[in-house]
Amino acid sequence: VGLQWGDEAKGKIVDLLADEHDIVVRYQGGANAGHTVVVGGKTHKMSLVPTGILHPNVTAVIANGVVIDPATLLKEIDGLQQNGVHVGGNLLISDRAHVIFPYHRKEEEAVETGHAAIGTTMRGIGPCYRDKYGRGGFQVADLYCPEYFWPRLEAMIAHKNAYLSAVLPGGFQPFDAAALYREYLTYAEQLRPMVTDTGEYLHGALAAGKRLLFEGAQGALLDVDHGSFPFVTGSNSSAAGVWSGSGVPARRIDRFIGVLKAYTTRVGRGPFPTELLDATGDLIRNTGREFGTVTGRPRRCGWFDAVLVRNTARLCGVDALAVMLLDVLSELDELSICVEYVCQGKRTTRPPANCDQFAACQPVYRTMPGWKRDISNARRLGDLPAAARQYLDTISELVGLPISIVSVGPDRAQTIRATD
Ligand code: GDP
Ligand code: IMO
Numbered sequence: 380v381g382l383q384w385g386d387e388a389k390g391k392i393v394d395l396l397a398d399e400h401d402i403v404v405r406y407q408g409g410a411n412a413g414h415t416v417v418v419g420g421k422t423h424k425m426s427l428v429p430t431g432i433l434h435p436n437v438t439a440v441i442a443n444g445v446v447i448d449p450a451t452l453l454k455e456i457d458g459l460q461q462n463g464v465h466v467g468g469n470l471l472i473s474d475r476a477h478v479i480f481p482y483h484r485k486e487e488e489a490v491e492t493g494h495a496a497i498g499t500t501m502r503g504i505g506p507c508y509r510d511k512y513g514r515g516g517f518q519v520a521d522l523y524c525p526e527y528f529w530p531r532l533e534a535m536i537a538h539k540n541a542y543l544s545a546v547l548p549g550g551f552q553p554f555d556a557a558a559l560y561r562e563y564l565t566y567a568e569q570l571r572p573m574v575t576d577t578g579e580y581l582h583g584a585l586a587a588g589k590r591l592l593f594e595g596a597q598g599a600l601l602d603v604d605h606g607s608f609p610f611v612t613g614s615n616s617s618a619a620g621v622w623s624g625s626g627v628p629a630r631r632i633d634r635f636i637g638v639l640k641a642y643t644t645r646v647g648r649g650p651f652p653t654e655l656l657d658a659t660g661d662l663i664r665n666t667g668r669e670f671g672t673v674t675g676r677p678r679r680c681g682w683f684d685a686v687l688v689r690n691t692a693r694l695c696g697v698d699a700l701a702v703m704l705l706d707v708l709s710e711l712d713e714l715s716i717c718v719e720y721v722c723q724g725k726r727t728t729r730p731p732a733n734c735d736q737f738a739a740c741q742p743v744y745r746t747m748p749g750w751k752r753d754i755s756n757a758r759r760l761g762d763l764p765a766a767a768r769q770y771l772d773t774i775s776e777l778v779g780l781p782i783s784i785v786s787v788g789p790d791r792a793q794t795i796r797a798t799d
């Protein structure tokens with residue numbers, strides 16, 4: 380699970396760990412996620428499909444908590460197949476997952492062009508979750524029940540057309556219910572072999588002693604309940620989403636790995652106390668190639684914020700940390716880590732709930748020397764310069780957890796297991 384604002388390199392960690400597992404499960408989010416994996420010099424970008432699909436012996440599961448845009452999913456499957464990745468019986472889709480329709484993206488457009496914009500990925504994620512919680516959404520299973528699906532879709536589209544023509548007066552083309560119905564039936568037929576009761580499947584797998592790996596999307600700071608509201612995503616993107624999003628009870632999970640960058644990034648709007656709006660921020664962005672996988676937007680960059688990660692690690696019940704992209708900091712003379720905030724004149728180690736108060740928090744930094752050496756070839760902790768080890772030790776001490784993995788480059792091989 381990501382412990383920051385997403386893009387912590389969860390894809391790389393899932394790919395590393397997938398070998399030791401039989402099943403990889405996505406339990407929340409949708410095509411707002413962009414998980415990059417580099418295997419033997421070849422880059423794969425995963426969005427809705429769990430990263431585990433790249434492993435021939437793994438079954439990939441898109442569980443009930445995910446929101447699925449069928450056209451996007453079919454396109455992604457097609458792209459994977461063209462890239463030589465086998466997708467067949469090894470991908471399962473929950474019959475309870477909610478479905479994204481084009482009107483969701485239009486509704487998002489209406490919000491994102493107004494004063495309350497969040498800077499979303501424009502994939503219809505928020506409006507789809509809103510319909511789910513408003514009890515007006517459609518589950519995948521509903522697409523196979525025409526007598527249920529058609530009248531509800533027709534009524535929903537009449538409602539959405541009326542709403543959208545009020546909020547998007549300039550040039551809104553109303554949706555044609557019958558055309559959309561036919562389109563979605565076609566998608567449903569294409570997806571049919573993969574659709575199943577994944578909750579039942581996962582419980583059967585657990586009973587059979589299979590090893591499950593849950594792949595978080597986004598990060599805990601984007602969690603709708605525990606993140607930097609309202610600048611969050613529509614799901615429980617912390618570990619809190621595993622149970623509701625998969626049907627596997629939290630007590631069946633043995634270990635949580637918290638994935639974090641050695642610094643902080645954020646895409647879209649919202650508070651970011653350690654943001655660097657200077658040459659150091661630009662250097663991190665360019666060295667770390669910090670441009671969004673999904674939208675191509677430049678990611679906002681800043682110092683590592685131990686206040687936030689200590690809170691999210693605790694929220695997620697994390698056992699061990701995976702510290703990613705450490706190599707990106709190699710050129711810096713000096714590094715800073717935020718250890719507490721000054722908020723409304725008081726020192727605090729807890730981010731305030733209100734976003735304006737959070738944005739006004741002043742970070743208190745601990746500075747330490749950089750290592751000024753290429754570390755991308757390090758394969759053991761002992762290969763790292765003393766200053767890099769000190770930086771890692773400081774993160775571990777401030778977050779209060781051991782570090783089990785350190786990543787020094789995008790490739791699978793550029794990884795240090797702390798036990799090595
Ligand atoms: P995710 O959404 O959490 O899976 O992360 P993304 O894939 O969106 O972003 C992480 C980016 O960092 C990807 O382009 C990875 O290939 C890359 N990456 C992963 N680990 C490392 C690392 O240790 N060093 C560097 N320089 N890049 C890395
Ligand atoms: P991965 O899985 C980084 C951000 C968006 C926006 C906010 C809400 O690759 O880490 P949404 O489209 O979800 O309604 O947008 O959340 N966001 C992400 N940022 N990584 C992600 O996924 C993200 N998914 C959503 O930029 O600020």
Ligand code: MG
Nearest residue numbers: 386413414672
């Ligand atoms: Mg990403």
